[in-house]
Amino acid sequence: MRSEYDVVIIGAGPIGGYLAKKLNERGHSVILIEEHDEIGRPFQCAGLINPLAMKKVELRETVQTTIWGANIHSPNGTVVRVGVPNVDRTYSVCRKLFDEAVVRQSIASGSEILLSSKPVSASIEEEYCIVGIDGPSGLSEIKCKLICGADGAHSWVRRQFRMGKPTETIIGFQIEVTGYQNREGTLDMYTGKSISPGFFSWAIPSGETTRIGTWTKPELMNGVSSEEFLKNLMLYSKFRNKFENCVEIGRYCGPVPSGIVRFPLKQRVALFGDAAGICKPTTGGGIGPGFKQVDILVPKLSKSISDNNLSTNAMKKISASLDEMRKDQRRKKALRDAFLTEMDDHELEEIFSVWARPEVTKLINEVGDIENPIPLGIRMLREVPEFRRLAGRAVKAVLWG
Numbered sequence: 394m395r396s397e398y399d400v401v402i403i404g405a406g407p408i409g410g411y412l413a414k415k416l417n418e419r420g421h422s423v424i425l426i427e428e429h430d431e432i433g434r435p436f437q438c439a440g441l442i443n444p445l446a447m448k449k450v451e452l453r454e455t456v457q458t459t460i461w462g463a464n465i466h467s468p469n470g471t472v473v474r475v476g477v478p479n480v481d482r483t484y485s486v487c488r489k490l491f492d493e494a495v496v497r498q499s500i501a502s503g504s505e506i507l508l509s510s511k512p513v514s515a516s517i518e519e520e521y522c523i524v525g526i527d528g529p530s531g532l533s534e535i536k537c538k539l540i541c542g543a544d545g546a547h548s549w550v551r552r553q554f555r556m557g558k559p560t561e562t563i564i565g566f567q568i569e570v571t572g573y574q575n576r577e578g579t580l581d582m583y584t585g586k587s588i589s590p591g592f593f594s595w596a597i598p599s600g601e602t603t604r605i606g607t608w609t610k611p612e613l614m615n616g617v618s619s620e621e622f623l624k625n626l627m628l629y630s631k632f633r634n635k636f637e638n639c640v641e642i643g644r645y646c647g648p649v650p651s652g653i654v655r656f657p658l659k660q661r662v663a664l665f666g667d668a669a670g671i672c673k674p675t676t677g678g679g680i681g682p683g684f685k686q687v688d689i690l691v692p693k694l695s696k697s698i699s700d701n702n703l704s705t706n707a708m709k710k711i712s713a714s715l716d717e718m719r720k721d722q723r724r725k726k727a728l729r730d731a732f733l734t735e736m737d738d739h740e741l742e743e744i745f746s747v748w749a750r751p752e753v754t755k756l757i758n759e760v761g762d763i764e765n766p767i768p769l770g771i772r773m774l775r776e777v778p779e780f781r782r783l784a785g786r787a788v789k790a791v792l793w794g
């Protein structure tokens with residue numbers, strides 16, 4: 394290990410790994426600092442990676458199930474089935490293998506990595522920064538031009554440099570089971586106040602097993618734990634027979650930070666992925682948006698690293714290139730709020746009764762994309778009169794926001 398690099402990245406998750414590779418490709422020296430002694434453990438993830446994100450890393454060998462469709466259940470049991478067989482919508486991957494492979498790509502492109510290590514101090518000077526690291530061989534200091542925080546939802550870097558907070562933190566809870574029955578190549582989504590208030594629960598096939606989870610915001614939980622919501626789905630809901638033969642083999646709980654923080658870049662510091670609040674408000678997906686954020690920022694950051702111009706002003710200008718992502722997150726959140734989060738179960742039933750109409754399901758299949766629901770949302774708000782009334786609150790934000 395040297396004592397000087399262009400960039401120190403805190404956190405060797407998928408976003409830190411991808412960022413390191415992209416910086417290497419532009420000729421910068423990088424060291425990744427990871428607090429755990431292995432990559433990809435522990436993880437909290439349903440493991441869905443969209444085709445666009447998969448194309449960026451070409452890791453098809455980590456795919457456990459290819460998913461073409463979704464069965465979306467209303468609280469009372471109306472099912473809307475979307476998707477077309479053989480048109481791949483998303484991939485369910487093994488996160489451990491995926492994270493390892495992404496980080497391995499960065500090492501192959503020249504990054505170094507320090508495991509079982511974490512930052513204990515960081516100081517910013519005019520021309521450089523110094524990061525204090527506590528690792529297996531004790532304390533050490535690394536000099537660099539830029540510190541990147543890719544250290545997840547509870548980011549140390551974000552807190553250390555007071556870079557703001559994600560707009561929302563949604564709580565995800567998930568178990569992995571054997572014995573769940575679903576249509577091959579499809580995932581199930583369940584809605585309703587008793588199982589996932591304001592959001593949805595899921596059952597996602599992952600090879601031999603299925604990941605069953607629920608997510609919601611703390612302020613909507615009313616003192617009920619995520620575990621109880623999942624129990625309500627599996628033991629007491631209308632759909633309980635689907636879970637009869639399930640045997641739990643693992644459980645995970647974690648936050649989903651969504652809504653880009655106020656200062657994702659400051660003098661000689663930048664946040665990426667969960668640390669920056671990059672997750673999608675509609676699906677909770679963080680890997681695709683995290684890769685996209687890296688692709689947006691790296692070309693500009695690279696030039697600034699080469700010029701060693703990472704001043705407050707320079708970083709402010711680079712930060713503006715995230716404005717479109719910020720706006721997109723806001724519009725998606727508005728759409729989610731209108732169609733899901735702000736609905737009670739009765740209103741949800743009304744929405745499902747419209748979605749289940751053949752011409753609306755056809756529209757969903759033609760225009761629908763869970764990764765990018767805005768075009769579908771706009772078409773539905775324009776073409777389905779019932780939605781104009783139900784989603785009035787969102788029209789302004791979605792159409793002109």
Ligand SMILES: Cc1cc2nc3c(=O)[nH]c(=O)nc-3n(C[C@H](O)[C@H](O)[C@H](O)COP(=O)(O)OP(=O)(O)OC[C@H]3O[C@@H](n4cnc5c(N)ncnc54)[C@H](O)[C@@H]3O)c2cc1C
Nearest residue numbers: 404406408428438439440441545565647666667678679680
């Ligand atoms: C229940 C649940 C389901 C989800 N499902 C999906 C899904 O299906 N698809 C999807 O795209 N996203 C999903 N997400 C979100 C996804 O898991 C995250 O967006 C993604 O892991 C973010 O990657 P990251 O590299 O930014 O952060 P992380 O994956 O959290 O990686 C951060 C890394 O930094 C390390 N680290 C943290 N602090 C320090 C420190 N101080 N020093 C050194 N190292 C540190 C950690 O050990 C870790 O290795 C889900 C989240 C939850 C909670």
